[in-house]
Structure formats: C-alpha cells, structure tokens
Amino acid sequence: MSETAPTATRSTRGRPRDAGRDRAILDAARTVIAERGFTGASMDAIAQTAGVGKDTLYRRWSSKVQLVRHLLTVLADEGIPSRPPDPDPRFGLFIFLQDLVRLNTRSDFGAVVAGVIGESARNPQLADVFHSFWAERRRSSADLVRDVVGPEASADDIDRHVDQIVGPVYYRLLLSGDEITDEYLWDLVATLPWPDDPDRT
Structure with a gap:
C-alpha cells in the first residue's frame, strides 16, 4: 500500500x-x-x-520518500559542518573524509543510507531521489578535490578523482567492513596529483 x-x-x-x-x-x-x-x-x-x-x-x-530525502540532507549537513578553507587543501580534504566516516559510523546516517540503497534497487522513485541527494553531496567533494588538484583539471578528471577518494571509503563502510584509519584516509588524499606550485609549500 x-x-x-x-x-x-x-x-x-x-x-x-x-x-x-x-x-x-x-x-x-x-x-x-x-x-x-x-x-x-x-x-x-x-x-x-x-x-x-x-x-x-x-x-x-x-510521501515517505520525500521525508527520507529531507532527513538525509539534515543529517549530512549536521554531520559534515562547513569549515573555513585550510591553507593546505589536502588537509581540508582529509578532515572532510574524517567527518564523512564519523557521520556514517557514529550516527544513524549510515544505517539509513544502507536501507535506502537496498530498497532503491526495487523502488525507482526512491532511487531517483537518492541519486539527487548524492549528486548534491558529490559537488561538495568535487570542490574540495579541485582545491587540491588545481583549477586546470577537467570536469572528467574531477569526477574520476572523487570516485578515487570517496569510493574506497564507502566500499569499506558498506561492503567490506574493513577498518578506516586516519592513515588510510591520508593515503587516499595523497594519491591525488599535487601541482608544482611554490605557493603551496
């Protein structure tokens, strides 16, 4: 019903x-x-x-779908607060990843997301709403990644880098259950190209 x-x-x-x-x-x-x-x-x-x-x-x-959409946005906004830019954008991205892990492991956000993902395979309306939510959150990740790799990177490059950074985190959160340490997160950030810019030293 x-x-x-x-x-x-x-x-x-x-x-x-x-x-x-x-x-x-x-x-x-x-x-x-x-x-x-x-x-x-x-x-x-x-x-x-x-x-x-x-x-x-x-x-x-x-509808319940719209309620869940709002709930996810509120939980994400509260769990990943807006922070002033860090002089080292790599560290800013690292802090963001820490916030992301805490949001998923120390609040109900992770359980809600897992349930929504599972049902999305059978509910196209829920899938569309969740993909819209995810696209908004992805833009925040993309902005932080661009701060690291520099303004010359193409949109395709940024998309690939976001997958490279965020994808492994959610793989461990939702699938493997492997530990996510600060060292692991920093290693992910360190895989991004760092432009040879003397102002970044």
Missing part, C-alpha cells in the same frame, strides 16, 4: 510550522528507519514515535 496521502495539501496559511515538531518527526524517522529499514518504516510508525498524527507528517512531506 502506498505511503502517499494524495488528499493532503500543504497549507500556506494559518499558524507557522512548529520547528520543534519538525525536529521530533525527523528524529523519529531517523530512529525508525535505522531500526527497520526504509521498507519496514511506515509513516504510521514514524508518526507514533514522534507523538504526532499522520496527517501532521503529510502536511510537511507528501
């Missing part, structure tokens, strides 16, 4: 939305989806855990 409530509408009138209630719903969604996976997490269960009516959820998000 679909989780979408087609009769629900988003009201632009009346009282402003309660930010505290929004947060309670997101926290409930994080907990329920991390425990049960995307498929097992119903909007009913999320509403019950948050202590709100299901209509309250649908006034904010038209």
Whole structure:
C-alpha cells in the first residue's frame, strides 16, 4: 500500500510550522528507519514515535520518500559542518573524509543510507531521489578535490578523482567492513596529483 496521502495539501496559511515538531518527526524517522529499514518504516510508525498524527507528517512531506530525502540532507549537513578553507587543501580534504566516516559510523546516517540503497534497487522513485541527494553531496567533494588538484583539471578528471577518494571509503563502510584509519584516509588524499606550485609549500 502506498505511503502517499494524495488528499493532503500543504497549507500556506494559518499558524507557522512548529520547528520543534519538525525536529521530533525527523528524529523519529531517523530512529525508525535505522531500526527497520526504509521498507519496514511506515509513516504510521514514524508518526507514533514522534507523538504526532499522520496527517501532521503529510502536511510537511507528501510521501515517505520525500521525508527520507529531507532527513538525509539534515543529517549530512549536521554531520559534515562547513569549515573555513585550510591553507593546505589536502588537509581540508582529509578532515572532510574524517567527518564523512564519523557521520556514517557514529550516527544513524549510515544505517539509513544502507536501507535506502537496498530498497532503491526495487523502488525507482526512491532511487531517483537518492541519486539527487548524492549528486548534491558529490559537488561538495568535487570542490574540495579541485582545491587540491588545481583549477586546470577537467570536469572528467574531477569526477574520476572523487570516485578515487570517496569510493574506497564507502566500499569499506558498506561492503567490506574493513577498518578506516586516519592513515588510510591520508593515503587516499595523497594519491591525488599535487601541482608544482611554490605557493603551496
């Protein structure tokens, strides 16, 4: 049965939305989806855990897919904070990778992502939404990689370098379960070409 409530509408009138209630719903969604996976997490269960009516959820998000999309963005923004540029862009990229590992291993983000990836193979709508989320996060990685390799690198080069840096991290997080140490992360960063620029010494 679909989780979408087609009769629900988003009201632009009346009282402003309660930010505290929004947060309670997101926290409930994080907990329920991390425990049960995307498929097992119903909007009913999320509403019950948050202590709100299901209509309250649908006034904010038209479907469970859209709720998960928002949840992933919030968790990623909180887990990987914006930082001022480091004088050594390689170190800035290294810190980003540390934040990425912490986000996946010390919060429910990793469990939510794993559940979404598993269901995406059977749910094209969820797959499209997740790919959109991933494309946004990838741009952040690409900016950091470009800071390292220099402005002359082509878009194709940057894409390849992002795969080269981030891909092994998620391989260990989602597939092999091998340890991810700081030494491992720095070794990944060190594989990127470092332009011969005296200002970078």
